Amino acid sequence: MTEDLHDRQIRSLAESILLKNYKVTFFLGAGVSTASGIPDFRSPGTGIYDNLAQFNLPYAEAIFTLDYFKQNPEPFCVLAEELYPGNYRPTVFHCLLKLFEDKGILQRVYTQNIDNLERVAGVSDEFIVEAHGSFAEAHCVSCRKSYTSQEVWNKLIDKAGSHKGIPHCSCGNYIKPDIVFFGEALPQRLFNQWDEDVDDVDVAIVAGTSLTVYPFALLPSEVPRRTRRMLVNYEKVGDFVKGRRTDIFISADCDTIANKLAAALGWEQDLKDLVEKV
Numbered sequence: 001m002t003e004d005l006h007d008r009q010i011r012s013l014a015e016s017i018l019l020k021n022y023k024v025t026f027f028l029g030a031g032v033s034t035a036s037g038i039p040d041f042r043s044p045g046t047g048i049y050d051n052l053a054q055f056n057l058p059y060a061e062a063i064f065t066l067d068y069f070k071q072n073p074e075p076f077c078v079l080a081e082e083l084y085p086g087n088y089r090p091t092v093f094h095c096l097l098k099l100f101e102d103k104g105i106l107q108r109v110y111t112q113n114i115d116n117l118e119r120v121a122g123v124s125d126e127f128i129v130e131a132h133g134s135f136a137e138a139h140c141v142s143c144r145k146s147y148t149s150q151e152v153w154n155k156l157i158d159k160a161g162s163h164k165g166i167p168h169c170s171c172g173n174y175i176k177p178d179i180v181f182f183g184e185a186l187p188q189r190l191f192n193q194w195d196e197d198v199d200d201v202d203v204a205i206v207a208g209t210s211l212t213v214y215p216f217a218l219l220p221s222e223v224p225r226r227t228r229r230m231l232v233n234y235e236k237v238g239d240f241v242k243g244r245r246t247d248i249f250i251s252a253d254c255d256t257i258a259n260k261l262a263a264a265l266g267w268e269q270d271l272k273d274l275v276e277k278v
């Protein structure tokens with residue numbers, strides 16, 4: 001597919017959004033944050049799963065598995081230190097989300113990411129659905145006592161910024177941030193909000209995700225047939241493989257496409273200003 005075709009497709013989508021007053025719903029994965037320096041899971045070589053050798057895990061997903069965490073929380077805690085909010089700046093794509101909100105045409109941002117960068121970019125709580133939880137709160141895995149993000153950080157890191165230890169609850173058990181591990185229930189807000197939104201999705205932009213984690217992976221396939229769908233990802237994934245007649249697939253970097261979409265919408269300077277500000 002040529003660069004020209006991509007540009008035409010982006011322009012046509014932007015025209016529909018502006019002329020038909022469409023609102024846009026985003027479905028995001030780790031690929032929208034790689035430009036900020038946070039590795040994704042599955043990219044060969046750079047992804048977290050290809051760099052777990054130091055932890056001697058029985059299998060890669062063990063690092064995000066509750067039973068394994070209860071036996072050995074160290075690998076997750078080392079990774080959590082790295083991913084903890086505050087270490088990274090939002091990408092151009094995150095700033096574009098904020099711009100959609102400012103222009104009054106953001107419907108929702110469904111994100112699998114746990115890096116909090118949508119919020120750091122300024123997107124308001126009501127628009128964000130963190131399908132796999134976040135670091136904002138944490139709980140003891142045994143007595144369920146609640147801890148703030150800052151309390152967990154203070155237990156994890158000493159004043160000099162070095163690794164201090166595994167966060168323990170006053171009951172003696174481990175504290176885990178409220179990010180959803182394999183085998184754990186997803187936040188009820190995901191299901192409630194999706195029930196409200198699903199029939200009203202005018203435009204679905206799916207970006208930076210392998211669409212391999214369920215049930216999130218199914219969401220873009222559940223939107224109505226009339227919905228204009230665009231996938232921005234290095235490879236075609238999910239039900240975009242079979243595809244719908246009106247689908248747009250762009251194999252490119254998320255930030256490059258964020259810039260192009262903003263330009264097609266006439267928001268080039270607004271996006272530049274936002275990127276400088278965050």
Ligand code: CNA
Binds near residue numbers: 028032042112115233
């Ligand atoms: P994944 O399975 O690692 O897939 C990422 C996808 O994005 C792949 O298809 C890549 O080819 C593609 N990709 C990577 N970089 C770019 C880029 N710059 N432009 C375009 N495409 C790109 O990650 P998923 O999000 O699909 O998997 C879901 C997991 C990953 C969720 O449970 C997350 O919590 C978890 N995760 C989150 C973060 C984060 O919060 N930043 C980081 C790593 C993993």
